[in-house]
Structures are given as C-alpha cells and as structure tokens.
Amino acid sequence: MKTENGFEEIGKKTTLKVTEGFFEGISIDTLLKAKQRDQKRRKTLILWRTIAVAATLSGLFFLGYYRSENLNSEIKHIVQEDVSGLKSPGLQPETLASSHLVAESTITVAAKKFRLETPVAELSTVLSEMTNDELIQMAEIYKNDLFLGESPQ
Amino acid sequence: MIKNPVLKDKGFLLLMDRFKEPMYWHIRRLVISHVDAQDILQETFINVYRFSAKFKGESKLSTWIYRIATNECIKHFRKNSKKKNSGIITEKLIEELSGNDSENSEAIVMKFEKAIQSLPEKQRIIFNMRYYDELSYDVISEVLNSKVVTVKTNFHYASQKVKQYLSDHA
Numbered sequence: 001m002k003t004e005n006g007f008e009e010i011g012k013k014t015t016l017k018v019t020e021g022f023f024e025g026i027s028i029d030t031l032l033k034a035k036q037r038d039q040k041r042r043k044t045l046i047l048w049r050t051i052a053v054a055a056t057l058s059g060l061f062f063l064g065y066y067r068s069e070n071l072n073s074e075i076k077h078i079v080q081e082d083v084s085g086l087k088s089p090g091l092q093p094e095t096l097a098s099s100h101l102v103a104e105s106t107i108t109v110a111a112k113k114f115r116l117e118t119p120v121a122e123l124s125t126v127l128s129e130m131t132n133d134e135l136i137q138m139a140e141i142y143k144n145d146l147f148l149g150e151s152p153q
Numbered sequence: 154m155i156k157n158p159v160l161k162d163k164g165f166l167l168l169m170d171r172f173k174e175p176m177y178w179h180i181r182r183l184v185i186s187h188v189d190a191q192d193i194l195q196e197t198f199i200n201v202y203r204f205s206a207k208f209k210g211e212s213k214l215s216t217w218i219y220r221i222a223t224n225e226c227i228k229h230f231r232k233n234s235k236k237k238n239s240g241i242i243t244e245k246l247i248e249e250l251s252g253n254d255s256e257n258s259e260a261i262v263m264k265f266e267k268a269i270q271s272l273p274e275k276q277r278i279i280f281n282m283r284y285y286d287e288l289s290y291d292v293i294s295e296v297l298n299s300k301v302v303t304v305k306t307n308f309h310y311a312s313q314k315v316k317q318y319l320s321d322h323a
C-alpha cells in the first residue's frame with residue numbers, strides 16, 4: 001500500500017471470511033437468475049404493449065363513433081329547426097311533405113346553415129371520414145323524414 | 154462477446170469469473186454481512202447481463218462494473234437507513250466484525266475495520282476503493298460521478314478520521 005495513509009502496518013488484512021467454494025457455483029447461479037429475470041421482463045413488456053395497442057384502438061373506435069353520432073344529431077337538429085321555421089298556420093303538414101319545392105328549399109336552408117356553422121374544410125374532412133354506410137344513413141334521414149322526404153302523400 | 158446475443162452467456166460467465174471476487178470483496182467491505190454481499194453481487198451481475206448492450210465502452214469495463222456494484226451498495230444503505238432500527242443494524246455490523254476475530258486475526262486489523270465502518274457513507278466508499286482496491290482518484294470520481302477534488306478531499310478526511318479512531322481506541 002502507498003505510504004500516503006500511514007496504515008502500512010495494517011496492509012490489506014481483513015477479518016472478514018468467506019465460506020470455501022462460495023465463488024465456484026455463483027457464476028452459473030447468477031446467469032440462471034439473470035436469464036429468468038430477463039424472460040419475466042420480456043413477458044411483462046409484451047403484456048403492456050398488447051394493453052397499450054388495445055387501449056389505442058378502442059380509443060380511436062369510440063372517438064370515431066362519438067364524432068359520427070354528433071354529426072348525425074347536429075344534422076337532424078338543423079333540419080328540424082328549419083322545417084319548423086317554414087311552417088305557416090295555413091298549411092297542413094301533409095301538404096308540406098308532398099311538396100318537392102318545400103323539401104328542396106328546406107334541405108338548401110339546412111345545408112346553408114350547416115355550411116355557415118361548419119367551416120368548409122372541416123365539413124369536407126368530416127364527410128371524407130364518414131363511411132359509405134354512414135353517408136347512406138344520412139341520406140336516409142333526409143328521405144324518410146316526414147317533412148323532407150319524398151313521401152307518396 | 155457479452156454484447157453478441159449468441160455468445161452472451163459464455164461472455165457473461167467469463168466476465169463473472171474475472172470480476173466476481175474483486176467485486177465481492179468491494180461489496181463485502183462496504184456492507185460487512187456476507188448474505189447482503191452475496192445478494193448485492195448477484196444483483197450487480199444481473200444488471201451487467203441486462204444492460205450489457207448499453208455499455209458503450211466510454212469507460213473501462215471494470216469501472217462500469219464498479220459503478221453498478223457501488224450503486225447497488227448505496228441502494229442497500231438507503232433501504233437500511235429507512236428502517237427504524239438502522240442504528241441497531243450498524244451496531245450489529247460492527248459486532249459482526251468482532252465476531253470474525255479469530256486467533257489469527259490481529260486486534261489492530263479489527264479496530265481498523267471498525268474505524269472504516271464508523272465513517273460516513275461516501276467517505277467509507279472512497280476510502281475502501283482507494284485503500285483496498287487501489288483505484289486512482291480519476292477512476293473513483295468516474296465510478297461515483299463526482300469531481301476528482303471532492304474524492305481527494307473525502308479520502309483525506311476519511312484517513313484523518315480513521316487515524317483519530319485508532320488513536321482514541323489504542
């Protein structure tokens with residue numbers, strides 16, 4: 001030992017003891033433990049990744065569902081508002097429903113209002129995100145509505 | 154070799170054979186208890202196995218392993234200091250040193266080890282690494298992630314305290 005400490009007489013002697021053969025088996029034992037821990041960690045990692053993917057997919061599904069539901073109810077609301085605005089005391093609902101002109105004008109007004117309230121870019125984004133089924137469903141709303149659709153009456 | 158997935162196990166065993174004894178004694182001198190030293194040694198090499206791919210070779214391999222071992226020891230100290238009976242644990246460790254006193258061991262060595270054990274945590278680590286493992290101040294500072302001056306100062310204070318302890322208990 002260097003003389004900088006003044007402990008030369010002590011040297012590196014120690015009173016600590018270790019059992020004989022302790023160092024022989026420890027390498028294999030540690031390797032097995034390390035591999036075991038590695039496998040366990042990998043399994044946990046796979047589980048968490050699966051959970052994360054599932055959570056992301058369900059999140060996207062619910063977001064899409066929520067947006068399409070909102071859009072449908074918004075359109076319905078606008079159409080109903082405009083139809084009630086077009087009603088006059090002298091006209092019966094049957095008369096209004098049979099009139100193509102009224103239906104067309106209602107749709108035009110509704111579309112105008114919708115266009116005013118929704119920016120064009122956003123509307124086109126919404127429409128482009130909608131599936132064919134959703135678009136058909138939206139068209140059905142217009143068709144089947146008592147005041148808008150082409151009723152036989 | 155340890156970075157290669159195919160040769161990883163073989164490389165790990167070679168590495169362990171090379172470093173297990175010096176690391177064991179480094180840990181043992183810090184924690185005193187054989188059981189704790191064994192656990193910490195295994196934990197150290199499990200971490201070496203786990204993070205071997207992340208070893209960039211910026212420092213020497215021995216320095217890297219020393220750092221892992223020392224950090225594990227520090228973690229062990231923190232865990233023990235949180236326990237309510239941490240004072241009793243320290244006393245037990247010092248008693249354990251007395252228990253190791255066989256006919257062959259000299260009383261002065263035992264006293265010296267007790268003196269080291271009475272040092273504050275950081276000084277004890279630095280003193281052990283410098284005195285027993287003969288590591289340079291640069292390596293110690295790298296292992297502990299502190300400045301060389303700080304290491305030197307701590308070693309100086311530790312030496313003074315050990316000398317004082319020995320003269321007080323002469």
